[in-house]
Amino acid sequence: MTDRTSLRAGARRPQRHLPLQILLGFLVIYFLVPFWWVIVNSSKDAPGLFGGGNTLWFTDQIDYLGNLKQLFTYDGGIYLRWILNSTLYAIAGGIGATVLAVMAGYGFAKYRFAARRFSFAIVLGALMVPATALVIPTFILFSRLGLTNTVWAVILPSLLNPFGVYLMHVYARDAVPDELLDAARVDGAGEVRTFIQIALPLMRPAVVTVLLLSAVASWNNYFLPLAMLSDNRLFPVTVGLGLWQGIASANNAGTTSLWSLIILGSLVSVIPLVIAFFSLQRHWRGGLSVGGLR
Amino acid sequence: MTLLTEKRAPRAHDESRKIRGKVHLREHLMGWLFVGPFGIVFLAFLIAPLGYALYLSLFQKKLIGGTSFVLFDNYVKAFTDPSFLSGAWFVIRFSLVSIPLQIVIALAMALILDAVTTLFARFSRLMIFLPYAIPTVIGAVMWGFLYSKGFGPLTDIFGLFGATAPDFLSSDLIFYGLLNVVTWQWAGYYMxxxxxxxxxxxxxxxxxxxxxxxxxxxxxxRIKIPLIAPALILILVFSLIGTLQFFNEPQILRFLAAGTIGSDFTPNMYAYQQAFSLANFNYGSAISFALGGIVFICVYAFLFFTRKRRSFL
Structure with missing residues (x-):
């Protein structure tokens, strides 16, 4: 009996376990080092960057504003364009892929239509298809249609998200009771209205998860836009920074200022996603467990 | 009670069958209406490119004589091409090391974070996950800086102990340099x-x-790990698919480590070079398809061996 009560109390009390927390501390340092380096070094001007000195600490001159101004005015403000392009690709690709995945997942879970099992098996098989294997043939198909080097070349292929369909299928099957849908139908609600008003609110955590995962995938995409786009005014920020990195490495002497732009550019480009992740944390965490556990 | 339900069951079934018969067509229609839009995208951007890649890979373009049908010649060429083979061998070797490493680290962190429930543990969880929000390209750029002799802290840190810093961009250590970038990037997500x-x-x-x-x-x-086996298998499969397609990180670090990472470092980089630098789309498609085949075989072999665990498929 005493054992039992102490166990209960133990379950409620926060588990401290000091050695493990110290270990966590080291892990946190490891995962934060690159961020720290970027934050410190984007405050420096070119002499500060190349002048030796401590690479993990600030110099006397901390000039974020000057560097930011340089970043956003370099080459006619191309960096801002890249950020806006990335935003467009992430939002269009993310929302489009999510809408398609939610509808398909719900359809697979709740309707017994012809060839359902067969089509779902094919979608699952598609999870194994390496996305990059599709880039080269898609490029050739798009160039036949004159679609390469347009925003569509990046947005349309990112609408494909078989994993999202799988996730929504599992979630819709488990979280949306058939009885509830039948009750809505008996009450005279149409199929579309039942979906939007009954099923969709129940599927919300998974919808947010799929939305976030597809938006991140679009934002992070590198291979597809690298292959599809040749006009650097259409580049997303990943391809743009890759381009700068290549230029800066190729002629080290002439373009020393480009290095500080790359460093600050990396920092600025990660801020939107970090904010999105932390502010939506509550909503997407519940959805993630679905994919793994059933 | 059991008797009652047993008696009732057939009748209820009959009735529902009757209703079903009426709504049958409607259910087919609604099902396809919901699945259809995704189906179109699926056909246009997965089935069509795959089919086209297969088609392209069966042809060869020559300066004299134009394009001709060669059946599997491109594949024979790929599987005897030292560039493709060394790239494929690299990604397989890299998968065998990096995936177990990432999973063990992720699992250890998840178990710790599940056991420790302080405010600091919650903070750590977020910080460990943070790299996932970073594009792989940016992650590679950041680590490239940390590795570089000019900007990186390694020279200073090792200098303190009078040692020379390891050069993770040299051909001896690039494997470990990439291993670190990948672990940093993905371990938090798996966690x-x-x-x-x-x-x-x-x-x-x-x-x-x-x-x-x-x-x-x-x-x-005995309890926690067996219970989360499906999640473990899921991330294993995804990391396997991702690692075999390795492209972004070596492509970015190439700029900093020009002599170390060649254009045929991984199969994907080689396919990219063939298609976009040399405009050899037929051979590029064959390499992509061959790589896809390798991924497929590896994943199915893996799922086959773990079937007892009731995988996610």
Whole structure:
């Protein structure tokens, strides 16, 4: 009996376990080092960057504003364009892929239509298809249609998200009771209205998860836009920074200022996603467990 | 009670069959209406490119004589091409090291974060996950700086002890340099998936085990890990697919380590070079398809060997 009560109390009390927390501390340092380096070094001007000195600490001159101004005015403000392009690709690709995945997942879970099992098996098989294997043939198909080097070349292929369909299928099957849908139908609600008003609110955590995962995938995409786009005014920020990195490495002497732009550019480009992740944390965490556990 | 339901069951079934018969067509239609839009995208951007890649890979373009049908010549060429083979061997070797490493680290972190419930643990969880929000390209750029002799802290840190810093961009150590970038990038994401799975386990199971005298370690290895096996298999499959397609990180670090990483470092980089630098789309498609085949075989072999665990498929 005493054992039992102490166990209960133990379950409620926060588990401290000091050695493990110290270990966590080291892990946190490891995962934060690159961020720290970027934050410190984007405050420096070119002499500060190349002048030796401590690479993990600030110099006397901390000039974020000057560097930011340089970043956003370099080459006619191309960096801002890249950020806006990335935003467009992430939002269009993310929302489009999510809408398609939610509808398909719900359809697979709740309707017994012809060839359902067969089509779902094919979608699952598609999870194994390496996305990059599709880039080269898609490029050739798009160039036949004159679609390469347009925003569509990046947005349309990112609408494909078989994993999202799988996730929504599992979630819709488990979280949306058939009885509830039948009750809505008996009450005279149409199929579309039942979906939007009954099923969709129940599927919300998974919808947010799929939305976030597809938006991140679009934002992070590198291979597809690298292959599809040749006009650097259409580049997303990943391809743009890759381009700068290549230029800066190729002629080290002439373009020393480009290095500080790359460093600050990396920092600025990660801020939107970090904010999105932390502010939506509550909503997407519940959805993630679905994919793994059933 | 059992008798009653048994008697009733057939009739209820009959009735529902009758209703079903009426709504049958409607259900087919609605089902396809919901699945259709995705189906179109699926056909246009997955089936069509795959079919086209297969088609292209069966042809060869020559300066004299134009394009001709060569059946599997491109594949024979690929599987005897030292560039493709060395790239494929690299990604397989890299997968064998990096995936177990990432999963072990992610699992350890998830178990720790599941056991420790302080505010600092919650903060750590977020910080460990943070790299997932960073594009792989930016992650590679950041680590490239940290590795570089000019900007990186390694020279200073090793200088303190009078040692020379290891050059992770040299051909000897690039394997480890990339291993570190990949682990940093993905371990936190895998940790979150495993952590979410752990949180879904009924805690009364742990209490029962503890009352039977199981220690922390035993609870972790005998109860927690088996229960989250489906999540483990899921991330294993995804990391396998991702690693075999390795492209972004070596492509970016190439600029900093020009002599170390060639254009045929991984199969994907080689396919990219063939298609876009040399405009050899037929051979590029064949390499892509061959790589896809390797991924497919590896994943199916893996799923086959873990079938007992009831995988996610």
């Amino acid at each position: 979150i998936i495993l952590y979410a799975a752990l949180q879904g386990v009924d805690p009364s199971l742990y209490e029962a085990a503890r009352m039977d005298g199981a220690g922390r370690w035993q609870v972790a290895t």
